[in-house]
Amino acid sequence: MKLALFADIHSNLEALTACLAHAQALGADRYAFLGDLVGYGADPVAVIDLIERHAMAGAAVVLGNHDAAVLGRHDDTLNSNAQAAIAWTTAQLGARQRDFLASLPLTVRDENVLFVHASAAAPEQWIYVTGLREAEESMKVGDAGYIFCGHVHEQKLYYIGASGRPMPFKPVPGTPIPTGTHRRWLAIVGSAGQPRDHNNKACYALADLDRARLTFYRVAYDHGLAARKIRAAGLPERVARRLERGA
Amino acid sequence: MDSLGPGSEIDGFRLGELIHVGSMASIYRLSGPAGALPLIIKIPRLGPGERAVNVIAFEVCRMVLGALGQGRHHPTLVAFGDVETTPYLVMEYVEGVRLNDWVDRTPVAPEELARLGAAVALALDDLHRRGVAHLDLKPTNVLYRPSGEAVLVDFGLAHHSDYPDLLAEEFRTPIGNWVYMAPEQVVGVRCDPRSDIFALGAILYHLATGRFPFGNPLTRAQLRERLYRDPMPPRAVVAGTPGWLQEIILRCLEIDARDRYASAADAAFDLTNPAQVTQTERGARKRTASWGTRMRRRIKARRFDPAPCPPPAIRAGPVPIILVALGPFQSDEISLEALRDAVRRLIAADVRSRVACATAVPPAAALSGARDEETATGRHIKHLVALRQWARPLQLPEERVTYHVLESEKPAAALIDYARMNDVDHILVGAARGGVPARLFPRVSAQIVAEAPCTVTVVRPPPES
Numbered sequence: 001m002k003l004a005l006f007a008d009i010h011s012n013l014e015a016l017t018a019c020l021a022h023a024q025a026l027g028a029d030r031y032a033f034l035g036d037l038v039g040y041g042a043d044p045v046a047v048i049d050l051i052e053r054h055a056m057a058g059a060a061v062v063l064g065n066h067d068a069a070v071l072g073r074h075d076d077t078l079n080s081n082a083q084a085a086i087a088w089t090t091a092q093l094g095a096r097q098r099d100f101l102a103s104l105p106l107t108v109r110d111e112n113v114l115f116v117h118a119s120a121a122a123p124e125q126w127i128y129v130t131g132l133r134e135a136e137e138s139m140k141v142g143d144a145g146y147i148f149c150g151h152v153h154e155q156k157l158y159y160i161g162a163s164g165r166p167m168p169f170k171p172v173p174g175t176p177i178p179t180g181t182h183r184r185w186l187a188i189v190g191s192a193g194q195p196r197d198h199n200n201k202a203c204y205a206l207a208d209l210d211r212a213r214l215t216f217y218r219v220a221y222d223h224g225l226a227a228r229k230i231r232a233a234g235l236p237e238r239v240a241r242r243l244e245r246g247a
Numbered sequence: 248m249d250s251l252g253p254g255s256e257i258d259g260f261r262l263g264e265l266i267h268v269g270s271m272a273s274i275y276r277l278s279g280p281a282g283a284l285p286l287i288i289k290i291p292r293l294g295p296g297e298r299a300v301n302v303i304a305f306e307v308c309r310m311v312l313g314a315l316g317q318g319r320h321h322p323t324l325v326a327f328g329d330v331e332t333t334p335y336l337v338m339e340y341v342e343g344v345r346l347n348d349w350v351d352r353t354p355v356a357p358e359e360l361a362r363l364g365a366a367v368a369l370a371l372d373d374l375h376r377r378g379v380a381h382l383d384l385k386p387t388n389v390l391y392r393p394s395g396e397a398v399l400v401d402f403g404l405a406h407h408s409d410y411p412d413l414l415a416e417e418f419r420t421p422i423g424n425w426v427y428m429a430p431e432q433v434v435g436v437r438c439d440p441r442s443d444i445f446a447l448g449a450i451l452y453h454l455a456t457g458r459f460p461f462g463n464p465l466t467r468a469q470l471r472e473r474l475y476r477d478p479m480p481p482r483a484v485v486a487g488t489p490g491w492l493q494e495i496i497l498r499c500l501e502i503d504a505r506d507r508y509a510s511a512a513d514a515a516f517d518l519t520n521p522a523q524v525t526q527t528e529r530g531a532r533k534r535t536a537s538w539g540t541r542m543r544r545r546i547k548a549r550r551f552d553p554a555p556c557p558p559p560a561i562r563a564g565p566v567p568i569i570l571v572a573l574g575p576f577q578s579d580e581i582s583l584e585a586l587r588d589a590v591r592r593l594i595a596a597d598v599r600s601r602v603a604c605a606t607a608v609p610p611a612a613a614l615s616g617a618r619d620e621e622t623a624t625g626r627h628i629k630h631l632v633a634l635r636q637w638a639r640p641l642q643l644p645e646e647r648v649t650y651h652v653l654e655s656e657k658p659a660a661a662l663i664d665y666a667r668m669n670d671v672d673h674i675l676v677g678a679a680r681g682g683v684p685a686r687l688f689p690r691v692s693a694q695i696v697a698e699a700p701c702t703v704t705v706v707r708p709p710p711e712s
Contacts, residue, residue, distance in 0.1 A: 157411060159411055161303070167411065167412070167415050169410075172408075175314075175409045175410070177410060177411060178306070178309075178310055180306065180330060180331070181331070182330070182331060
């Protein structure tokens with residue numbers, strides 16, 4: 001079973017389709033979408049519809065903070081660009097898309113695997129897993145062999161073995177990491193729709209759970225088109241530039 | 248696992264002769280269907296009473312050898328079993344002598360030691376370029392193939408920059424062989440390939456003198472002594488130790504990783520070219536640092552601050568070596584200047600690079616004559632002087648340039664061999680321009696282009712206007 005993992009898609013249809021095609025070419029047969037389907041980008045309706053089709057085919061989908069904001073759950077941690085995009089996105093969505101977002105749970109558990117947008121310690125508080133302490137908390141409360149999450153836009157892997165303390169690792173794209181089940185793992189799969197590490201390629205990860213291997217990927221996509229759509233929609237220029245620069 | 252022995256079978260592999268029982272694993276030859284390679288099977292000692300590090304070392308070994316694939320300087324991993332059910336590793340059986348065989352024959356003669364050490368340094372360089380630090384280098388973990396190439400074995404404590412460091416969890420206990428371990432490993436740093444250069448220095452010291460550079464530490468406090476104490480200089484232990492060898496050993500054994508060789512290729516270069524070693528105070532030293540200096544270092548060492556691990560980019564490409572092949576009769580200043588220009592551009596592009604200037608000449612004996620300049624040494628010196636003259640306008644610091652007169656009937660083959668032995672990254676060779684070299688040298692440059700193990704640039708002077 002090859003599980004493709006996407007997070008922080010942020011209405012970027014070009015990035016999402018490029019990552020999906022990449023994963024399909026590698027034999028992905030299960031999918032999970034780890035929240036923040038919308039916000040920032042210019043294609044919220046197309047992105048939600050695409051993910052909804054995957055959800056109907058059995059994909060796991062969880063709610064992110066931008067999705068919650070579109071549903072009217074106020075989030076004062078969002079910056080002005082994000083707020084502007086939320087207001088614009090809210091106006092674009094029809095009842096069907098809103099209903100789909102409203103149906104999303106904060107976490108999905110599938111046997112030994114937990115899907116969540118931010119920290120499993122308190123999913124509704126959108127805590128950023130940026131260090132060992134946050135990773136340890138999330139892994140303690142999440143209590144799963146594998147926790148897959150997003151929210152933080154950069155790819156990162158934490159693992160706990162005999163010592164009981166998490167160790168951080170910055171994955172090398174394309175290098176399969178053996179993730180033995182006698183350890184516990186927390187993977188931040190990276191942002192598909194808005195990478196911020198000075199690399200404009202989209203992030204996603206592919207977990208081969210039968211063979212206990214996890215591979216992080218970076219995928220080139222038409223970021224120019226995504227940026228042009230953002231400008232055409234009248235969304236903040238900063239958001240368009242961000243896709244071009246990857247920062 | 249205790250019931251295993253010769254004749255038992257694991258996943259279809261039949262165990263043969265038991266060849267090694269260590270604290271972490273047992274190793275058997277494999278009998279049965281013979282494949283392309285002779286094979287061994289390594290079975291970790293797991294279960295009650297065994298150390299937890301054995302399991303992790305097994306995983307690390309599997310991960311690192313799996314990532315390395317095939318290579319000349321490590322055993323190829325052929326198959327492995329799952330850590331949770333039947334852990335084992337099947338790998339290439341390396342036929343050869345072990346460096347440990349020299350331990351009983353100390354002091355090893357300097358020239359022999361340099362040859363043994365250079366092979367290890369080249370093997371380390373190969374690993375380091377692939378992102379791996381061995382971190383448990385010791386005489387029992389080095390084998391020599393009949394060709395003289397070194398093979399490093401037992402990657403249970405290794406670190407691969409592309410993979411999570413499973414052993415970092417054991418952070419508090421310095422793991423590895425305490426005799427050869429680098430100071431930064433003592434404080435838990437496991438990502439610096441220069442730790443292997445330190446271990447190489449400790450091995451060379453041991454074989455050159457018959458003593459361990461820092462004794463045989465039994466307690467953590469004794470182990471920490473290397474954070475502030477420098478070893479007794481080899482010359483003070485074995486009087487005849489040449490200055491170049493002491494220079495190399497003590498440079499490898501510098502406490503701060505930044506003061507050691509920047510890459511194993513650099514150490515290999517010095518070990519292969521003793522005459523070119525730039526000797527500093529290290530090479531001449533007769534005693535350890537003064538009591539006062541040691542006290543100062545000891546106080547500082549309470550908060551030992553190891554050098555940061557070099558980023559993978561630097562690890563991937565150690566100090567580049569540029570070989571400039573000059574024709575023995577090349578006197579045409581326009582071509583020579585064109586070569587210098589090409590070198591200037593290359594060394595400006597990478598400030599760490601070093602330049603080896605070489606010329607290949609027919610063996611001197613065939614040319615010896617009555618007059619001084621026609622004797623073997625006379626000719627040799629003449630060529631060296633010509634090389635130095637050529638390089639002088641480049642104004643390179645001494646440690647970045649070396650000169651070599653290679654004696655051979657086949658100049659191109661000699662230069663190609665040199666490039667291979669020294670892991671040269673780039674060869675510059677002049678194009679011929681009229682006269683004698685035009686008839687002689689084109690074949691040399693063409694053969695170098697065709698057979699060199701690295702990038703070759705044929706340098707042509709700008710067209711005359």
